[in-house]
Amino acid sequence: MRLPEHFLIGAATAAHQVEGNNIRSDLWAMEHMKHTSFLEPSLDAVDHYHRYEEDIKLLSDAGLNAYRFSIEWARIEPEEGVFDAAAVAHYRDVIACCKKYGVEPFVTLHHFSSPKWLMTKGGWEASTTPDDFARYVRYIMEELGSELHYVCTINEANMGIQVAAIAERYKRQMMAQMQAAQTTSKGGDSADGTVQVGINLEKMMENQKATALENMEVFGVEKVENFTSMRTREGDLLIMKAHELARKEIKALYPDIKVGLTLSLHDIQPQAGGEARAASEWDEEFLHYLPYIKEDDFLGVQNYTRSLIGPDGQLPNPEGAELTQMNYEFYPEALEHVLRRVAEDFHGDLYVTENGIATSDDTRRVAFIDAALKGVAACIRDGLPVKSYFHWSLLDNFEWQKGYSMTFGLIAVDRSTQTRHPKESLRFLGSWNR
Secondary structure (H helix, E strand, O other), rough: OOOOOOOEEEEEEOHHHHHHOOOEEEHHOOOOOOOOOOOOOOOOOOHHHHHHHHHHHHHHHHOOOEEEEEHOOOOOEOOEEOOHHHHHHHHHHHHHHHHHOEEEEEEOOOOOOEEEHHHHHOOOOOOOHHHHHHHHHHHHHHHHHOOOEEEEOOOOOOOOHHHHHHHHHHHHHHHHHHHHHOOHHHHHHHOOOOOOOOOOOOHHHHHHHHHHHHHHHHHHOOOOOOOOOHHHHHHHHHHHHHHHHHHHHHHHHOOOOOOEEEOOOOEEEEOOOHHHHHHHHHHHHHHHHHHHHOOOOOOEEEEOOEEEEEEEOOOOOOOOEEEOOOOOOOOOOOOHHHHHHHHHOOOEEEEEOOEEEEOHHHHHHHHHHHHHHHHHHHHHHOOOOOOEEEHHHHHHHHHHHHHHOOOOOOEEOOOOOEEEOOOOOHHHHOOOOO
């Protein structure tokens, strides 16, 4: 089974998760707080900032032809309105390195982490943030746009809405368990496993009061509205405005660049009596964004598993189901299902910008990739405009609040020496491009 000749097959990373020492970002500050919800700080991460050529060469040598990576806003604009030419030069070098090894650079302009100064202004709930983001985008495109063909403005623009929903569900679980005099640990695990990002909900809830005081010391605000905070409806619309302004800036300078955003999408499957609830969840996760992305060239689809929905919402994983390190059900068929469903309403190109599995057993990663790509190939065979598959992730890395405990990578990293150890899954993914 082969993919089309110009299909992009590659792997993805995010700057904060792999580069290391992102000291001007909101997340770096949060990691180092006394009342942090992060299990550990990112520190040097996997030192991709200095070792990017080694990593891109490994990707290329395996047969992959594209690399999705993000540019770190906090490095580019460490102080409001002040741009760092050396940081821009670094990313220019990364792009050039991709081209040196025959790899298409697929750039994301915002992947969860933001400048610390943005949080002092109200973060992603502030009415000024879309204009701040547009200023940064304009600067990046003026400097680097001539070297790019693909730009994602914002990664998983719907993440804050998903976090808000599961936080509300978590609170309900805790209340029910308290009333039944049960422990809270089971509910925490259940909630954490329903969102496609490494968050630590139980610790977040426990630390709320102490964190508010420390936030005033570190950020000057009681509540830090970072990108993965529980998003309000108003904040959700602000993110869409930020995307629209960014797209306008990009197209004004380089109208031929393909522009889109990415969404975190579950394969939502209604169970008996759950049809209405499942329809509501799909609207929340995807459909209500359509008016804001209808002018985009593509949609980045990011999927890891399915969600079973009953009359009262999310159901537990099926009994006996294989679970990943993230407590997701092992269900690679979800990607094909999501692509087909998205294509019913979004009529631009579809790029799989993330899909993967956290596991210490690389044979299961190989099996996951094989099943997922067979689903992608079936979609293409049926005429769906699927143009890429980026595996998450190129490297084992910093999985946000869960630290380094989750291994998503096609390449293992010994962080004591930063030595790279390519896995069989890297070779297997590359074999799909031969």
